[in-house]
Amino acid sequence: MAGRLRLAPGGRYLLDEAAAPFFWLADTPWSGPLLSSEEDWEQYLADRQRKGFTVIHCVTTQWRATPASAEGEVAYEGSGPIRINHRFFDRIERRVRAINDQGMVAACVLLWDYGPPDRTPGELPERYAVELASYIVDRLWELDTVWILAGDGDYTGERARRWQRIGRQVFEGRDGLVAMHSNSMSWPYDAFEHEPWLHVWGYQSGHGDDERTIRWIYSGPPTTRWRELAPHPIINLEPPYEGIRAYQSGRPHTDYNVRRAVWWSLLSLPPAGVGYGxxxxxxxxxxxxxxIEHPNSGVAPTWREAMALPGSAQMEHLGSLVRSLPWWExxxxxxxxxxxxxxxxxxxxVAAALDGGLMLAYTPLGEGISLRHTPATAKWFDPRHGTCLPAEVGLDGAYAPPSREDWVFVAGDESLLPKS
Incomplete structure (x- = not known):
């Protein structure tokens, strides 16, 4: 049981209730709490718990893709004043509690911030946005949660100042962890650097597949600004969803596309975790x-079929490897x-521990790893199947992967390396 999370000393990752480093490996059933039956929700959570997920991303009100709950209920009505529907939140509370019962943390979006005005709580006038968010926090306060104040929005310019004001009013005097989830390929956090209520900087590399998107994942602002700003956990909450149509090509994102984005995200800035969808x-x-409201995303399978897509098992392999290592270093x-x-x-x-005892490199095209210094011991980790093979340096001074697929190179002290 992770329990209540908190910031680690130094501020770059999270600790669980037992003060152990907590790796944020999240799945994303945004609409699950609104639409699932209790039986289906339990089945889904058991699957994710078996696969090593530690966080479940979810929305706590009606939003762009889900106008109402399965019973036709909404979280609130009106735009000022608002009428909060307590019966709606009975359902939400049960679903969030079920997440905790499986030993996982709920990352709850309070105010989704993009979509039609009648189901976009982030567009409420400030006083009513504060009222709604405060109600949800109070209602779920005893559960193991991270609050995602706003989801999928533009938090720059005057929008940044608006969310600063809302965040201060909702979380003043509270000690829970708070995150934000920005829109695709944006970096708003220079403006939030000194906001004491905001702890986790969540970004989304999004669902594109053109060269600009590819380069942004490993060289965009999240990979550079961390060096200049106050330390925070920085997490790609939304890499491309497996099976969704890519913005540019229109082709469904494969498990390979997802793996590539996730591994790039983890090794291109100090790791704290990653999302999957x-x-x-x-x-x-x-x-x-x-x-609903996503006409270019393509026909989606049922949640049950989507739950079995190969990417989630590959996230299990990723989590098993990362948690076996001192990843926080x-x-x-x-x-x-x-x-x-x-x-x-x-x-x-490439990422390495500061003491030189551990190094990881991800080669997405199965190209060789050529290093300036030869490590003492090295292995190849197969991110598709979770197995390991020995790595040996060739006559050209490079480590050649076992195949022309993507591989993770793990090198350093033999005591740290995966055994199989």
Missing amino acids: AHGLWSWETEPRVP LRPAQELLDRQSERPEGHIA
């Missing part, structure tokens, strides 16, 4: 269809690499 699960579809270390891929989509991401 599957098309059909995020919107909790009970029959194949295009999700890793920092980006591209300087250790002697030769980089010539292709943007082949970018080799």
Whole structure:
């Protein structure tokens, strides 16, 4: 049981209730608490618990993709004053409690901030946005939660000042952890650096697949600004969802696309965790269809089919490897690499512990790893199946992966390396 989370000393990752480093490995059934039956929700949570997920992302009101709960209830009516529906929150509270019962933490979006005005609580006048968010926090306060104050919004300029004011009013005098979830490929957190109520800086690399998106994941503001700003856990809460259509090509994102974005995100800034999502699960579809208000996302499978997509098992492998290592000591270390891929989509991401005892590198195209210094011991980790093979340096001074697929290179003290 993770229990109540808190910031670690130094501020770059989280601790669980027992003061152990907590790796944020999240699945994203945004609409699950609104639409699921109790039996289906329990089945889903048991699957995610078995696969090692530690956090469940969810929305706590009606929102863009889900106008009402399965019973036709809404969280509130009106835009000023508002009428809060306590019966709606009976359902939400039961679903959040079930997350905790499986030993996972609920990351609850309080005020989704993009979509039609009648189901976008982030667009409420400030006093009513504060009223609604405060009610939800009070209602769920005894549960193990991280509050995502706002979801999918633009938090720059005057919008940043608006959310600063809302955050101060909702969380003044409270000690729970608070995050934000920004819109695709944006970085608003320079403006939030000194907001004491905000602890986790959540961003989304989004669902694009063009070269600009690819480069942004490993060289965009999240990978550079952490060096200049006050330490915070920085987490890609929304890499591409498995199965959703990509913005540019229109092709469904594969498990490979998801793996690549996730591994790049973890090794390109101090790791604190990562999110995962599957098309059909995020919107909790009970029959194949295009999700509401997402016409370009493609026909989604049912949540049950989406739950079984291969990416979630690969997140299990990722979590097992990362949690077996002192991951919280890793920092980006591209300087250790002697030769980089010539292709943007082949970018080799490298991170290492400051004491030199551990290094990880991700090669998305199965290109060799050429280092400035030869490590004592090294292994190849297969991110598709979770197995390990020995790694040996070739005559050209590079470590050649076992196949021309993506691999994770793990090197350092033999006592730290995975055994199989």
